[in-house]
Amino acid sequence: MTEPLDQIQQTLEAHQGVQDWTLRETRQAGTQLYLIKSEPEAVRRTHTVRYDLIIYHDHDGGRGEAAISLHPGELSGLAVRLDEAVYLAGLTHNPPYTLPTPAPAYPEVESWDAAIGTPAAAAQVARDLAAEVRAALAGESDVRLSSMELSLESAEIALRTSTGVVATRRGTSAECELVVTSRDAAGAESEAHDLWTRRRAADLDLAARALRQAGYARDSLRATLPATGDAEIVLPAETMLPFFDAVAFRSSAGARYRDATPWQVGAPIAEHAAGGPFDRLDLASDATLPYGMETHAFDDQGVPAQHFVLIEDGRLQRYWAGQRYADYLGIAATGRVANWVLAPGPHAAADLRRPGNLPLIEVVTFSWLNPDDITGEFVGEIRLGYALTRDGRVPIKGGAVSGNVFAALMQAQFSRETVRLGNYDGPAVGRFHSLSVAG
Amino acid sequence: MNSDELQAILPEAVAIIEAKMPYGAALAMRSGGLSIRADNREQQASRNPESVGVVLTAANGQYLEEYATTTLDRAGLLAEARAWVAGLTLPPPAGPPLEIDPGPELRASWTTPMQIDPATMSLQDKFARVIARQAQAKALGDGVANATVAYNESVQETIFANRRRVLHQNLTRLRLTTNVLVRDAAGNIQYDWDTAGGSLGCELFDQVDADDYPRPLTALYESARALLTAERIEPGMYDCICAPDVSGTVAHESFGHGVETDMFLKERALAADYLGRRMAEAEVNMLDDPTLPGAYGSYFFDEEGTLARPVAIIDGGVFVSGISDLYSAARLGIARTGNGRREDFDHKAYARMSNTYFRAGSTPLAAMIAGVDHGIYLSQLNSGMEDPKNWGIQLVMHYGREIRHGQFTGRIFPQVGMTGSVPEVLAGITQVGTDFAVDTGFCGKGHKEWVRISSGGPHLRLRARLS
Numbered sequence: 001m002t003e004p005l006d007q008i009q010q011t012l013e014a015h016q017g018v019q020d021w022t023l024r025e026t027r028q029a030g031t032q033l034y035l036i037k038s039e040p041e042a043v044r045r046t047h048t049v050r051y052d053l054i055i056y057h058d059h060d061g062g063r064g065e066a067a068i069s070l071h072p073g074e075l076s077g078l079a080v081r082l083d084e085a086v087y088l089a090g091l092t093h094n095p096p097y098t099l100p101t102p103a104p105a106y107p108e109v110e111s112w113d114a115a116i117g118t119p120a121a122a123a124q125v126a127r128d129l130a131a132e133v134r135a136a137l138a139g140e141s142d143v144r145l146s147s148m149e150l151s152l153e154s155a156e157i158a159l160r161t162s163t164g165v166v167a168t169r170r171g172t173s174a175e176c177e178l179v180v181t182s183r184d185a186a187g188a189e190s191e192a193h194d195l196w197t198r199r200r201a202a203d204l205d206l207a208a209r210a211l212r213q214a215g216y217a218r219d220s221l222r223a224t225l226p227a228t229g230d231a232e233i234v235l236p237a238e239t240m241l242p243f244f245d246a247v248a249f250r251s252s253a254g255a256r257y258r259d260a261t262p263w264q265v266g267a268p269i270a271e272h273a274a275g276g277p278f279d280r281l282d283l284a285s286d287a288t289l290p291y292g293m294e295t296h297a298f299d300d301q302g303v304p305a306q307h308f309v310l311i312e313d314g315r316l317q318r319y320w321a322g323q324r325y326a327d328y329l330g331i332a333a334t335g336r337v338a339n340w341v342l343a344p345g346p347h348a349a350a351d352l353r354r355p356g357n358l359p360l361i362e363v364v365t366f367s368w369l370n371p372d373d374i375t376g377e378f379v380g381e382i383r384l385g386y387a388l389t390r391d392g393r394v395p396i397k398g399g400a401v402s403g404n405v406f407a408a409l410m411q412a413q414f415s416r417e418t419v420r421l422g423n424y425d426g427p428a429v430g431r432f433h434s435l436s437v438a439g
Numbered sequence: 440m441n442s443d444e445l446q447a448i449l450p451e452a453v454a455i456i457e458a459k460m461p462y463g464a465a466l467a468m469r470s471g472g473l474s475i476r477a478d479n480r481e482q483q484a485s486r487n488p489e490s491v492g493v494v495l496t497a498a499n500g501q502y503l504e505e506y507a508t509t510t511l512d513r514a515g516l517l518a519e520a521r522a523w524v525a526g527l528t529l530p531p532p533a534g535p536p537l538e539i540d541p542g543p544e545l546r547a548s549w550t551t552p553m554q555i556d557p558a559t560m561s562l563q564d565k566f567a568r569v570i571a572r573q574a575q576a577k578a579l580g581d582g583v584a585n586a587t588v589a590y591n592e593s594v595q596e597t598i599f600a601n602r603r604r605v606l607h608q609n610l611t612r613l614r615l616t617t618n619v620l621v622r623d624a625a626g627n628i629q630y631d632w633d634t635a636g637g638s639l640g641c642e643l644f645d646q647v648d649a650d651d652y653p654r655p656l657t658a659l660y661e662s663a664r665a666l667l668t669a670e671r672i673e674p675g676m677y678d679c680i681c682a683p684d685v686s687g688t689v690a691h692e693s694f695g696h697g698v699e700t701d702m703f704l705k706e707r708a709l710a711a712d713y714l715g716r717r718m719a720e721a722e723v724n725m726l727d728d729p730t731l732p733g734a735y736g737s738y739f740f741d742e743e744g745t746l747a748r749p750v751a752i753i754d755g756g757v758f759v760s761g762i763s764d765l766y767s768a769a770r771l772g773i774a775r776t777g778n779g780r781r782e783d784f785d786h787k788a789y790a791r792m793s794n795t796y797f798r799a800g801s802t803p804l805a806a807m808i809a810g811v812d813h814g815i816y817l818s819q820l821n822s823g824m825e826d827p828k829n830w831g832i833q834l835v836m837h838y839g840r841e842i843r844h845g846q847f848t849g850r851i852f853p854q855v856g857m858t859g860s861v862p863e864v865l866a867g868i869t870q871v872g873t874d875f876a877v878d879t880g881f882c883g884k885g886h887k888e889w890v891r892i893s894s895g896g897p898h899l900r901l902r903a904r905l906s
Binding site for chain 2: 068220
């Protein structure tokens with residue numbers, strides 16, 4: 001136990017207006033390296049400590065909650081902050097709910113990369129990764145590094161609650177933004193942008209990723225607008241990941257409680273289209289996935305990490321819930337949705353990339369795929385894609401793909417080859433049959 | 440964060456840095472505030488998660504080194520500064536040196552002008568105003584599945600010091616969002632929302648109540664209901680009238696991100712080749728102005744200690760200036776425009792927009808609509824995305840309304856996307872409205888580094904590809 005945690009806990013326990021509380025200490029250290037055209041623009045180090053408290057105040061048969069953030073040096077002001085938080089919580093009136101009780105044991109999860117676990121080690125890794133990218137691109141003609149931003153972080157979290165949870169967890173993250181530019185003989189230029197995060201620095205797979213971006217940047221130079229009309233769309237896993245944000249909203253107990261989702265347990269998440277060649281949709285959340293970005297031994301309230309099935313054969317199996325909404329709906333708490341695990345399909349990825357009756361387009365990057373959480377509708381501009389024809393792959397860009405996420409997931413085929421990305425484990429490729437393209 | 444103490448401590452930290460490095464600066468930031476939220480089922484009132492810390496900056500003649508910490512007491516901060524500086528080395532000369540001008544001597548303090556300081560309005564009164572509005576929204580009709588009203592009070596205090604200046608500012612930004620969610624008998628759901636706000640005080644509550652601002656609540660209910668049975672738009676080129684939030688985002692995504700001068704340095708901005716060239720009709724004027732009174736993205740100095748000022752980006756249709764941060768301005772040999780902004784003290788500063796907008800023009804909205812034979816009125820911006828190198832543009836609106844023969848038909852299209860190339864969109868602007876409004880929003884650099892901004896202007900009429 002560190003001294004500030006004890007001090008805060010004692011103050012919380014002594015306050016008459018606080019019936020329950022959670023207390024979280026977060027210690028973070030970061031190393032950041034910014035390159036402009038291979039040369040450093042900035043080298044940064046961060047070291048932060050913060051305390052996040054939530055207090056629960058019961059009154060008139062209901063419960064209110066309020067948050068407080070504290071930093072080292074502010075602990076002397078806690079009593080005053082606590083009084084105000086209790087007052088704020090007293091303004092609100094919600095049905096009562098509980099906090100998680102301690103688990104017999106929290107699962108052992110893999111979320112730490114010792115290679116970047118200290119500032120000195122992280123600084124060396126950052127320099128090595130930069131060198132790796134420079135070397136990878138050195139052999140690429142007509143391609144240059146425009147910019148690279150690396151952030152390597154480690155965080156240690158200690159959680160305590162009024163219900164007796166005392167637990168710690170730690171994790172690392174390695175994030176890279178890479179921009180590669182290509183130039184043709186006529187002097188025209190085009191770029192490829194990439195941003196991705198992993199738990200381990202080695203999993204950034206930087207050299208391979210830089211070379212892939214070089215290829216995209218070259219292809220982008222000769223890309224043309226796609227044709228307008230219905231099309232079948234192939235999406236690599238990392239491109240389809242934003243689809244699951246809308247799934248997370250619609251499958252949450254919080255949304256169910258607020259009448260903000262039409263999904264019912266046991267019912268399909270969208271209409272089953274008759275007669276299509278579509279695969280089962282089986283989707284789970286797994287907070288124990290080794291080195292997943294959402295892997296954690298327990299969530300912010302102390303709910304232990306779990307693997308749970310969310311959708312089976314296109315039907316919602318349960319709402320995911322923290323303790324509050326689990327209490328409200330009378331269901332088991334799952335903790336927040338974590339890493340996505342999508343069941344692979346029966347198809348070879350190569351077959352999914354084979355043209356059929358409709359035009360077939362593979363989108364490798366959208367400008368921003370940002371589906372509406374509530375309705376699932378989306379429009380995404382094609383930053384780079386390929387028309388997959390019997391004569392080969394033809395680069396395209398511009399124009400947009402539109403549709404509905406839920407209908408798309410129910411009318412899809414998935415590859416048997418799988419990939420593991422930051423917060424995803426599942427098919428490497430999906431082919432979607434209900435989308436439109438505007439060129 | 441004790442601002443008086445920090446105004447004394449930060450110059451000491453600068454002196455420690457400059458004992459070894461050519462230039463040093465220190466910035467303290469505190470961000471926090473209050474959130475109150477109510478819907479049909481729940482209520483919430485809480486302080487926003489607070490962030491407090493200091494970032495020390497050293498220019499070593501070649502690049503910038505920074506150290507960010509949450510240690511704020513004098514002994515602790517100065518000890519960390521000494522330890523960090525001890526580990527810094529001057530790199531061997533390579534290429535032109537990085538030289539930073541600390542600016543003229545200045546010691547000043549500013550506060551967001553407001554009529555009702557949120558600190559003087561009781562928490563109970565704020566809560567009551569939110570509850571009252573939620574009750575109004577909830578009562579709009581039988582089809583309301585849920586109505587949410589969210590009040591957010593953002594308070595940011597910043598202290599900057601270098602060897603010549605100590606600057607202090609208190610920024611207050613408020614937002615009041617109303618969201619109406621409707622459901623039909625088949626269980627389909629749709630929604631519409633409005634947000635009012637800016638850099639102002641709790642007079643916001645009175646504005647919203649008195650003027651049905653920004654729209655009457657009934658309008659949200661009606662459009663949400665209409666969306667329940669709406670079909671998607673047929674993709675194609677359309678004559679469009681853009682509401683101010685959409686106009687502003689056209690500005691933001693087209694010639695906003697593309698003229699952030701760090702993108703020039705990275706050779707990521709096509710706009711760099713177009714400085715001094717005509718990009719649009721003479722009636723088109725575009726600015727970035729962090730001094731715009733009442734706007735959500737306003738401030739007095741940026742997070743690198745440069746005073747805020749309006750920057751004309753497109754003047755009379757001609758691209759005349761970019762917006763810069765400290766590093767890119769120094770490297771490019773151009774003026775610092777006061778656009779060096781950080782998401783927080785532990786994030787890097789970049790060249791960023793503040794309030795970006797088109798200036799009002801000469802065509803009243805009614806005349807603009809009357810002139811449309813077949814077109815779409817675009818409003819309720821969901822998101823936008825820039826592409827400075829390839830000059831693509833993507834905007835997504837929650838819906839568009841059909842206009843035929845100069846009148847709204849009542850037909851509505853959900854989730855409308857606008858895509859195209861920047862020159863095509865700018866050159867496609869045929870009319871500029873006489874009105875003017877700015878929204879309240881957030882902007883990322885690519886997909887990260889979020890800062891508060893506003894976008895706006897008048898209604899614009901333009902040709903664009905919709906889908």
